[in-house]
Each structure stands twice: as C-alpha cells, then as structure tokens.
Amino acid sequence: MTVTIAIAGKGGTGKTTIAALLIKLLSQKGIVLAIDGDPSTNLNLALGLPLEDTLGKIREEMTEAVTVGSLSPGVAKPDLFDAKVMSALVESKGIDLLAMGRPEGSGCYCAVNHMLRLSLDRLSRNYDYVVIDCEAGMEHISRQTTRDIDILLIISDLTQKGVTTAARMKELIGELGTRVGKIYLVVNRAPDGLPPEIMKAIDSYGLELLATVPEDPMLAVLEVKGTPITELPPNSPLQLKAREIAGKLGL
Numbered sequence: 516m517t518v519t520i521a522i523a524g525k526g527g528t529g530k531t532t533i534a535a536l537l538i539k540l541l542s543q544k545g546i547v548l549a550i551d552g553d554p555s556t557n558l559n560l561a562l563g564l565p566l567e568d569t570l571g572k573i574r575e576e577m578t579e580a581v582t583v584g585s586l587s588p589g590v591a592k593p594d595l596f597d598a599k600v601m602s603a604l605v606e607s608k609g610i611d612l613l614a615m616g617r618p619e620g621s622g623c624y625c626a627v628n629h630m631l632r633l634s635l636d637r638l639s640r641n642y643d644y645v646v647i648d649c650e651a652g653m654e655h656i657s658r659q660t661t662r663d664i665d666i667l668l669i670i671s672d673l674t675q676k677g678v679t680t681a682a683r684m685k686e687l688i689g690e691l692g693t694r695v696g697k698i699y700l701v702v703n704r705a706p707d708g709l710p711p712e713i714m715k716a717i718d719s720y721g722l723e724l725l726a727t728v729p730e731d732p733m734l735a736v737l738e739v740k741g742t743p744i745t746e747l748p749p750n751s752p753l754q755l756k757a758r759e760i761a762g763k764l765g766l
Contacts, residue, residue, distance in 0.1 A: 517639055517640060517642055517643065517644065517645055518643070518644050518645070518665050518666070518766070519639070519644075519645040519646075519647070519663060519664050519665045519666075520537065520644065520645070520646045520647070520664070520665065520666045520667075520668065520764075521646075521647040521649055521664045521666070521667045521668070521695075522534045522537075522646070522647065522648055522649060522667075522668045522670060523649040523667065523668070523669050523670070523684060524649075524651070524669050524670035524671060524677070524680065524681065524684075525651055525671075525672075525676070525677055525680040526651030527651075527672070528670040528671055528672045528677060528703055529670060529672075529703040529704065529728070530553075530648055530649070530651075530670045531553070531557050531558055531561050531648050531744075532561065532703075532734065532744055532753065533668070533670060533701065533703065533728070533757065533760070534549075534558060534561075534646055534648040535558060535561035535562050535648075535743075535744045535745055536744065536745065536747070536753060536754060536757035537646060537757055537760065537761060537766075538562065538610060538644075538646045538745075539562070539610075539745040540757055540758060540761050540766075541643075541644045541646065541761070541766060542608075542609030542610045543609070544643070544766075545609075545642075545643025545644055546609060546610075546611070546641075546642050546643050546644070547609060547610050547611070547642060547643065547644045547645070547646060548611050548612075548613065548638065548639060548641075548642040548644070548645045548646070549562065549610055549611070549612045549613070549646050549648070550612075550613050550614075550615070550635075550645065550646070550647045550648070551612065551613070551614040551615060551648050552615050552647055552648055552649045552650050553615070553648060553649070553650040553651065554571070554615065554616060554650060556569065556614045556615075556616055558612065558614065558648045559605065559612055559614065560741075560743065561743060561744040561745065562610060562612065562743055562744075562745055563742075563743030563745060563746070564605050564607055564610070564612050565605060566605060566612070566614055567603075567605070568602060568603040569603060569614045569615060569616025570600065570603060570613060570614065570615050570616060570631065571614075571615050571616030572616055573596075573599045573600065573603060574631060576599075577595075577596060577599070596631065596634050597634050597637065597638075600613070600631075600634045600635070600638060601638075604638075611642070613635075615650075636663075644766075647664075663694050664694065664695045664696065665695075665696040665697070666696060666697050666699070666764055667688070667695050667697070667698045667699070668699055668700075668701050668725070668760075669681040669684050669685065669698065669699070669700050669701070669722075670701050670702075670703050671700060671701070671702050671703065672702070672703055672704055672705075673702060673703075673704060673705045673709070673710075673713060675712070675713070675716055677702075678700075678702075678713060678716045678717055678720065678722070679716070679720075681700050681720075681722060682720035682721075682722060685698050685720070685721075685722065698722075698723065699723050699724075699725035699764075700717060700722040700723060700724050700725060701724075701725050701726050701727075701728060701760065702724065702726075702727045702728065703727075703728045704728065704729070704730050705727040705728065705729065706727075706729060707727070707729070708727075709724075709727060725760060725763055725764075726756060726759055726760050726763065728752075728753065728756045729752045729753075729756070730752070731747065731751055731752045731753040733747055733748065733751050733753075734747070734753060
C-alpha cells in the first residue's frame with residue numbers, strides 16, 4: 516500500500532532539504548514518487564535530477580484546449596492527461612519526479628485540476644511512497660490540492676511566526692476536512708533543545724513535536740558548488756536527523 520507524506524511550512528524553513536533527504540532514504544526501501552509542489556521547482560536540484568516539462572505547463576495547455584474546444588472528440592480527456600503526465604515524469608533508480616511548476620493563472624482550472632488529481636491518484640498507486648514537497652504557505656491546503664495524506668510534516672524555523680504558521684495549517688486542515696492521518700511539527704535549524712518561549716507556543720497550539728534539526732555546515736558548501744543535497748556525508752547532522760525522523764515515523 517502506498518504511503519503518502521506531505522512536507523509543508525512557510526517559505527525559507529528548509530522544506531525541500533528535509534524532503535530530499537527523506538526521499539533518498541525511502542528510495543533505499545522502495546520506489547518513491549517525488550512531487551515538487553513549489554513553483555520555484557528546486558526539488559530536482561536537491562535530488563540531482565534533470566527537469567524538462569512540468570505539470571503546470573501541461574495544465575495550462577489542457578485548460579486552453581478545453582476552453583477553446585480544440586481537443587479531438589475521439590480522444591478521452593483523462594487518457595490524454597495521463598499520457599501527458601507520464602511524459603513529464605523524470606525517471607531514475609528508486610525515485611521518479613514530477614514538478615508542478617508554474618502556478619495557476621487567471622482562468623478557471625476546476626475541470627483540469629480534477630483530471631490532474633485523478634491522474635496523480637492513478638499514478639501514485641504504482642509506488643511504495645509518495646513524497647510531496649508543498650509550496651510555501653497554505654495554498655495547497657486551502658485549495659485542497661493536497662489531500663489523502665498519511666503523514667504531514669509541517670516544518671518551522673526557530674521563530675514564533677513559524678510555529679504560528681504551523682498551527683494555522685493544522686487548524687485549516689481541520690476546518691476543510693482534508694484527509695490527513697498524522698500531523699507532526701519539525702523545527703529546523705535549531706540546536707538541541709528549544710527555548711522555553713518556543714516550547715510554550717508549541718504546547719499552547721497543541722502541536723506534536725517530532726524532531727528538531729540542527730544547522731549543518733556542510734549544506735552551505737554543497738549549495739555553493741551546486742551539489743545535490745542528497746550527497747551530504749552519511750554522518751552529517753542533517754543525514755542523521757533525517758534517519759531519526761524516518762525511524763520515528765516507522766518508515
């Protein structure tokens with residue numbers, strides 16, 4: 516059965532770093548579908564994978580075709596969408612990648628987004644794990660394009676704003692009735708132990724703290740060189756924490 520993990524949080528908290536390390540770890544146990552939901556499309560760089568087409572581009576093309584009625588009546592729209600999604604899939608050993616790319620424009624995307632959800636649902640069944648690196652903020656959740664999640668990791672930095680945003684995400688999920696199994700908080704770029712003010716905020720919002728992740732000096736070195744994050748040494752602080760997080764999640 517496919518396990519779906521979404522990673523969310525406000526911008527700049529290190530979501531993509533944690534997503535990439537978890538994806539790499541899970542690929543050692545099964546086949547992973549990595550979905551980059553952020554329009555900035557950085558997950559492929561973190562994983563060291565190429566990127567050509569995006570689902571955002573496909574969505575725009577299909578939306579225009581549906582609007583002007585240029586699709587052949589003899590072609591089933593869901594089948595055509597499935598074929599286009601497969602053409603955008605970046606395949607590698609243990610990890611396949613899809614990138615959302617550009618955000619929605621000013622048109623109506625209801626019909627195409629519905630086809631996109633169904634297509635992703637069908638594709639996801641072929642994988643042991645699906646890991647979604649969500650766009651910054653709460654757009655995926657408020658539009659309910661992220662749903663049917665087994666585990667949601669909300670990433671915060673060591674600030675009250677980050678913790679408040681995490682709490683608002685959890686609250687919004689409850690309001691929308693989005694299907695999420697477990698929701699955990701991960702505080703990134705934090706030393707061992709948290710300041711009492713941050714712990715008080717976490718407790719007051721009823722957030723479940725899964726782990727704190729320290730700064731890793733090797734990360735900046737890799738980013739300067741353009742080296743994939745997944746090539747961090749096995750004993751680096753980030754790699755050790757990623758394994759700890761996976762272990763706590765039973766993965």
